[in-house]
Amino acid sequence: MPTMNELEVKTGRRVEDIRTGLLALEQDNYITWEDKSDTRHIVIIEGWERGQIKPMSAGDASRYFTEH
Structure with missing residues (x-):
């Protein structure tokens, strides 16, 4: 996995934009990024693993009802 600096240089985007994109990928279960x-802590999830149920974190339930 490239470093944040390498992603910044190669994409021409700001670190904040890259982080936002990575967080969106995590939310959509394309990657996991616990740390x-x-x-280097990013794990790409294979396509057949994306359908598995992911345990909800503490704020997920309230966020679901406020956003949907």
């Missing part, structure tokens, strides 16, 4: 201190 967000470094991109």
Whole structure:
């Protein structure tokens, strides 16, 4: 996995934009990124694993009812 600096240089985007994109990928279950201190902790999820149920975190239930 490229470093945040490498992603910034290669994409021409700001770190904040890259982080936002990675968080969206995590939310959509394309990646997992438990330790967000470094991109080396990102795990790409294979297509057949995306359909598996992911345990909800503490704020998921209230966020579901306020956003949907």
